[in-house]
Amino acid sequence: MCAALYCPGGAASGLRREVSVRGGVGWGRSEPPFPSSGVGTCQYSHSVPLPPVSLSQVAEMGLLSDPNRRQVLTNLLTRMNTPLCFMCYIAGVSWFMGLAFEPFILRMYTSENAMGSTMVDENFVYGDRALSYAREFSAHGKKAGEMPVEWLVKTMSGLGLETHTQTFSRTLPFPDEIRERYMVKGTNVYGILRASRAASTESIVLSTPVGIRQNSQAAGLLLALASYFRGQIHWAKDIIFLFNDHDMIGMEAWLEAYHDVNVTACVLCCFPDSGLPTELAAHGWMTLKLISVLYLALLLGCITLINFSLGFILAVTLIPAAALAEPAPHRTLKALFLILMSPITILLMCIYLYHELAEYPITLLECWQLLLQAVAESILDHHLYSSIVYPFVVFFIYPCWLLLWNVVFWN
Amino acid sequence: MAASLVLVLVVAVTVRAVLFRSSLVEFISERVEVVSPLNSWKRVVEGLALLDLGVSPYSGNLFHETPLTLYLFHFLIDYAEFVFMAMDVITAVALYIVADDFNKVVFRKQRIAFEFQKYAPDVITLVRTPKEMYHIPLKVALFYLLNPFTVLTCVAKSTCAINNAVIAIFILATVKGSAFLSAVFLALAAYQSLYPVALFAPALLYLAQKHYVLVNLHSTTFLLHLLKYAVMFLGCLMVIICLSFFLLNSWSFIPSTYGFILSVPDLTPNIGLFWYFFAEMFEHFRLFFVCVFQINVFFYTLPLSVKLRDHPMFFMFVQLAIIAIFKSYPTVGDVALYMAFLPMWNHLYRFLRNIFVVTCMLISSSVLFPVLWHLWIYAGSANSNFYYAITLAFNVGQILLVSDYFYAYIRREYHLIEGLNLKSKDGKEAHVVLK
Numbered sequence: 001m002c003a004a005l006y007c008p009g010g011a012a013s014g015l016r017r018e019v020s021v022r023g024g025v026g027w028g029r030s031e032p033p034f035p036s037s038g039v040g041t042c043q044y045s046h047s048v049p050l051p052p053v054s055l056s057q058v059a060e061m062g063l064l065s066d067p068n069r070r071q072v073l074t075n076l077l078t079r080m081n082t083p084l085c086f087m088c089y090i091a092g093v094s095w096f097m098g099l100a101f102e103p104f105i106l107r108m109y110t111s112e113n114a115m116g117s118t119m120v121d122e123n124f125v126y127g128d129r130a131l132s133y134a135r136e137f138s139a140h141g142k143k144a145g146e147m148p149v150e151w152l153v154k155t156m157s158g159l160g161l162e163t164h165t166q167t168f169s170r171t172l173p174f175p176d177e178i179r180e181r182y183m184v185k186g187t188n189v190y191g192i193l194r195a196s197r198a199a200s201t202e203s204i205v206l207s208t209p210v211g212i213r214q215n216s217q218a219a220g221l222l223l224a225l226a227s228y229f230r231g232q233i234h235w236a237k238d239i240i241f242l243f244n245d246h247d248m249i250g251m252e253a254w255l256e257a258y259h260d261v262n263v264t265a266c267v268l269c270c271f272p273d274s275g276l277p278t279e280l281a282a283h284g285w286m287t288l289k290l291i292s293v294l295y296l297a298l299l300l301g302c303i304t305l306i307n308f309s310l311g312f313i314l315a316v317t318l319i320p321a322a323a324l325a326e327p328a329p330h331r332t333l334k335a336l337f338l339i340l341m342s343p344i345t346i347l348l349m350c351i352y353l354y355h356e357l358a359e360y361p362i363t364l365l366e367c368w369q370l371l372l373q374a375v376a377e378s379i380l381d382h383h384l385y386s387s388i389v390y391p392f393v394v395f396f397i398y399p400c401w402l403l404l405w406n407v408v409f410w411n
Numbered sequence: 412m413a414a415s416l417v418l419v420l421v422v423a424v425t426v427r428a429v430l431f432r433s434s435l436v437e438f439i440s441e442r443v444e445v446v447s448p449l450n451s452w453k454r455v456v457e458g459l460a461l462l463d464l465g466v467s468p469y470s471g472n473l474f475h476e477t478p479l480t481l482y483l484f485h486f487l488i489d490y491a492e493f494v495f496m497a498m499d500v501i502t503a504v505a506l507y508i509v510a511d512d513f514n515k516v517v518f519r520k521q522r523i524a525f526e527f528q529k530y531a532p533d534v535i536t537l538v539r540t541p542k543e544m545y546h547i548p549l550k551v552a553l554f555y556l557l558n559p560f561t562v563l564t565c566v567a568k569s570t571c572a573i574n575n576a577v578i579a580i581f582i583l584a585t586v587k588g589s590a591f592l593s594a595v596f597l598a599l600a601a602y603q604s605l606y607p608v609a610l611f612a613p614a615l616l617y618l619a620q621k622h623y624v625l626v627n628l629h630s631t632t633f634l635l636h637l638l639k640y641a642v643m644f645l646g647c648l649m650v651i652i653c654l655s656f657f658l659l660n661s662w663s664f665i666p667s668t669y670g671f672i673l674s675v676p677d678l679t680p681n682i683g684l685f686w687y688f689f690a691e692m693f694e695h696f697r698l699f700f701v702c703v704f705q706i707n708v709f710f711y712t713l714p715l716s717v718k719l720r721d722h723p724m725f726f727m728f729v730q731l732a733i734i735a736i737f738k739s740y741p742t743v744g745d746v747a748l749y750m751a752f753l754p755m756w757n758h759l760y761r762f763l764r765n766i767f768v769v770t771c772m773l774i775s776s777s778v779l780f781p782v783l784w785h786l787w788i789y790a791g792s793a794n795s796n797f798y799y800a801i802t803l804a805f806n807v808g809q810i811l812l813v814s815d816y817f818y819a820y821i822r823r824e825y826h827l828i829e830g831l832n833l834k835s836k837d838g839k840e841a842h843v844v845l846k
Contacts, residue, residue, distance in 0.1 A: 298775055302782045306790075 134220025186245030531830030571744030
């Protein structure tokens with residue numbers, strides 16, 4: 001590699017005088033460079049000339065290393081900063097809205113390249129049977145209170161499945177609005193359709209939740225499917241038809257018992273956010289804003305990959321707030337905007353908007369109660385099934401919001 | 412200074428002890444970024460179990476550690492956590508002493524350069540002062556111990572920690588000038604993971620500089636020095652390999668360790684560049700590409716030794732980085748070792764050009780590794796291309812980091828000789844540009 005001396009002003013004739021110096025540290029100097037019509041080289045006597053670089057390398061090195069080109073690029077970006085930000089934001093939001101348009105979405109989409117559509121024979125015609133099962137299920141369900149355990153056991157044994165029940169109980173950290181008790185007890189009912197010639201090491205589980213939501217049509221369909229599957233003979237794996245009580249809690253209890261593990265003890269341990277950097281430059285708030293914006297970008301990128309809606313909602317609301325966070329003019333306005341864009345306010349507004357759009361408007365007090373219920377549910381979800389939404393928002397998004405708040409109130 | 416070092420050691424050991432007792436241990440032990448088939452703790456336990464049963468541990472094609480490591484853990488299996496914490500402590504202390512000694516060498520060279528008036532008159536801002544260099548050894552130890560990569564490697568009980576400790580002691584022996592000890596530990600490091608053979612060249616150059624031997628291929632003193640060091644290194648290596656033979660009474664460890672490292676049969680994803688390539692390649696070309704990739708690790712040694720022959724410590728750093736980037740099964744522990752050297756080159760900050768881009772690339776790819784892994788393996792909505800993209804971004808970031816520091820180092824040396832305010836022929840101010 002050689003270091004070249006450029007004269008940015010250029011010689012009078014417009015030629016660029018290039019004196020390339022090869023080698024690095026030599027203990028002596030050779031003769032001074034002799035300029036020919038354009039290019040001259042001078043060599044230090046002790047070093048070895050290195051092989052010439054290829055064209056792509058020159059192009060790549062030029063982009064990252066040529067200070068003139070870098071300066072031009074940086075100036076361009078700095079000048080066009082605000083229009084670029086606006087354009088990116090509007091492009092992102094309209095791209096998301098465009099997902100609702102016909103050419104971009106497919107109302108029904110099957111992705112199974114092994115299944116050609118011409119090779120499918122429709123054989124399941126027992127929709128009426130499913131509806132009758134559903135009516136019986138809801139009738140018995142209302143009678144038994146929550147889950148018609150005996151009726152399910154009787155029906156599935158009558159179909160010829162190996163039927164079992166599983167009772168479970170979970171202690172919640174606090175009683176929530178829906179269940180209103182500390183201990184949740186339930187019963188799962190499941191029937192196993194054994195494959196005749198397979199070792200029962202693996203099975204397919206078809207399940208429907210019972211209890212929280214009256215889902216009798218799904219339960220009826222599952223029973224009708226069970227009776228239809230029972231009539232087929234060439235099954236390669238066992239099939240388990242599971243009716244789980246209390247939705248996810250029952251499902252988790254059943255899976256834990258099936259796999260013989262205990263996952264409720266394993267709570268996702270979240271690292272709290274690292275402290276603010278202590279050494280800040282003279283324009284301290286700029287450094288803080290840079291760090292918080294980069295941190296926000298990284299967070300939003302990661303969470304969007306895992307949970308797109310959460311990432312999108314956070315992005316749409318927090319990015320304008322972050323872009324506008326400055327201590328300078330209209331401090332109170334910016335602070336108000338930041339409060340408006342904080343996750344909890346967004347949740348409140350989303351609940352209100354949802355109920356408005358569903359044409360079931362609610363009062364402010366009801367909205368507040370629903371907000372508290374939503375927060376309690378997310379804490380419960382984290383405690384029960386290690387859902388990451390609550391710890392993510394509290395441990396990662398809120399520190400970012402606090403950093404932006406610090407930027408706005410910098411003195 | 413010793414008190415601060417002890418404080419840092421206590422904090423580091425506490426962090427590791429707390430993490431050892433937390434529920435994250437299993438999660439970290441199976442992360443592919445932290446453990447590889449070569450240094451996974453599960454495989455060590457498997458090998459020990461096979462040894463206890465009287466079966467050769469290498470018969471199952473699962474165990475790829477060397478016999479010495481096997482026997483080390485045979486006796487220390489109950490204290491495994493202490494062993495790994497002790498290895499981290501040893502590495503940090505060794506690097507501390509290395510940085511301290513190297514500072515003294517730097518001062519001596521600078522003083523000699525001033526006395527012989529080798530420097531240009533206006534380079535007073537480039538010259539290194541004791542005040543600026545006082546905290547460098549502590550920063551080096553801090554960078555190593557509190558680096559999240561190192562903590563993860565220790566908590567996962569990956570034997571990369573032992574490799575790092577041996578390499579750190581080898582560098583310490585080199586810096587102290589003892590050719591024999593340096594050869595012994597280099598032989599141990601090369602025996603353990605093969606690639607530290609490339610560190611022979613910087614160690615040789617450093618020892619030559621320390622013993623005032625002029626580096627010139629035509630001088631007999633230098634050739635004698637080279638021969639002495641090579642004979643010591645090869646002799647120690649032979650002794651260790653023969654010892655391993657007598658430990659298990661068979662040569663089967665050689666295809667399982669060195670054969671495995673060189674022929675890359677296991678294509679589990681990691682943070683390296685090999686796995687995706689060889690997963691997509693036709694069998695016909697496999698040997699050719701294995702040779703190309705392996706030569707790539709050792710290829711840079713010769714040009715670098717010519718260019719950096721007067722700066723062997725920087726050469727050591729660049730060589731460690733190249734090994735960590737291009738080896739066949741890299742893990743974050745290898746990355747942590749060369750990153751510990753970065754505080755030694757703090758004075759190059761003003762010449763670094765891409766440090767912001769590099770930092771952002773490294774941090775974001777490190778955070779995206781587990782996310783894309785989750786999406787690929789558990790959610791099923793991504794595939795190996797996504798993960799390899801992050802791997803590529805991480806490695807490109809590392810390469811940019813190394814080349815940026817290299818450029819800054821060369822540029823500072825140039826400015827020391829030529830002066831800071833460069834004027835061209837017609838008196839106008841000139842810029843120095845990498846071409």
